[in-house]
Amino acid sequence: MSVRADTVEPMPSPPAIEAIELVKRYGQETAVDGVSFTVPPGTVLGLLGPNGAGKTTTVRMMTTLTEPTSGTARVAGYDVLTDPDQVRRHMGLTGQVATVDELLTGRENIRMIGGLYGIRRNHLNRIGDQLLQQFSLTDAGDRVVKSYSGGMRRRLDLAVSLLASPPVLFLDEPTTGLDPRSRSELWDVLRGLVAQGTTLLLTTQYLEEADQLADNIVVIDRGRIIAQGSPLELKQQAGRASLVVTVADVADLEPAHALLARTGAEVFTDTAARRLTASADGLDDMISVAGWLRDSGIGVDDIGLSRPSLDDVFLTLTGHRTEDSEEVGA
Template sequence: MHPSTHPSAASAGPGGIEANGLVKRYGDVVALAGLDLVVPPGTVLGLLGPNGAGKTTAVSILTTLIAPDAGTAVVAGADVVADPRAVRARIGLSGQYAAVDEHLTGFENLDMIGRLYRLGRRRAAARGRELLERFSLTDAADRPVKTYSGGMRRRLDLAAALVAEPPVLVLDEPTTGLDPRSRNELWDVIRELVRRGSTLLLTTQYMEEAEQLADDIVVIDHGREIARGTADELKAMVGGERMEISLHTDADLDTARRVVARFCHGEPHIDGRTVAAPISGGAQTLTEALRALDSAGVGLLDVGLRRPTLDDVFLVLTGHVAEDDAAAASNAGPTPDRRSDESMEVAV
């Protein structure tokens, strides 16, 4: 799961991403502490962690917005420090906030970006219309972006990152703030990009998003890698299935914990009136535990057997779930502002 050595920069290929030993400090705060990443061409790497973990700092280095204090990075065959202009010409970036001009129409945004990429008037216009159709925005093409929904803005922002047809895309928390329907729609768009051969680095706080989209996942916290592997490999770190029982009253908690402890490996976890514990043997063990609980007179409100999730992985590895952590974010040092993200999307 955790490789003992990391491949050389060349191993990522000309259409991939490779970073070795990235370090970034802001005064006494270490935002990145020797991060290694490899994204082979045509694959999706999910960079997962809470706010303040170092995800956006890593993205900012890989997209040349900031320089690392140590380490190396090669994106689409170009060194981010030695040849940042070449990197910018080969990537598309969609930041945490939709970097589109809300006073322009959807078409005008894409047409402007195409011209900044020096595609020429005809090609820029054609590319804009092509992307609007591809992202199901044709009906809204001539409306000001300020009239768009959040999901529509995110799709337009992603379209903007694709104007120059870059081989590598970097998506920094692309679905933050979206409702479930808009999130699913954007996931479908991202899957289509991968099917067409794009290489993606995807940062996210959402465990389900990483599981749905990523071929490989790197979990980071406090600027360090704490786990690496596929979703199934990471779940295997937690162990097997978990038994969860919900009780009618608090009075049964101590009895339930003692009974459950006889059937589980590890200490049962109590959250309110719910007792959860890892078990072996699946349904048979659960049945035996339920009989013992019934014999002990424990009143059950609900019972379930579930497999571990990526949320469980994060909880085991860090002691907290992967949710927004404003305090952590404030400790991660300065983050490039929205204008920096905008400049990256149209850089040539």
């Protein structure tokens, strides 16, 4: 019996990154306690947690900088314990602090690091020009890094980590200390890398950053994974969406309240703001309520769905917000 070629499903690609029961102890303290996850190629995993949750320690184990107490990890199919040289050849790493030399120019930093990678000079010059252009640093390429802004230094640090065109990139809190504009610019750069096929593991304590960039999120607290899933899946764990209606006339609050109650949800009224809030199953509820309000002639200034934030998720899972956690491990 023959099988048509177009009916055979393609084999799934192996994970670009795997953490397998990673554990790291420092004396009696356990910084990372049995962390496991996988990252498909060409996607972004956000490793989310407060300071001291174990994010940096996890990254250090996965990038061969720290040996696990037990467990292991694979990067681009290579084991960090049995094949660390291949792991380093197939990954890039940008740490929390920029590692570029402040006394050199941007272009000189690229040449120095490229030389350490063994990249030939003529090829390195071409790559360097491409990276400076990609990261909007061409005009600053011949200036000493000491004169760069924080955002420019982070972009140069990221550019240097891409000199060897690694398929996997680890970013340990890459936007810490950046102003909102610099952070947004760096997000755009990272989206471009993913569009080109790079796999990213991003550690962050910024909930908005994980929401903006990550396809999947692993929430870690006190060295353990407490939840994982897509941003939407995690938000759903924190509760249902809320339907929020602001009526144009305070006199319409009572009839509007009765209409929202038809969804079966409890309705909360803020008279001063002319606002009604009720839990909702999603867009269908909003469309239904909007139709009822229109048919009843009730004027509306605003209507929309409000979903739980990732901060709400973290509060639900741990009992505290990310910024409230005490430091346990790096």
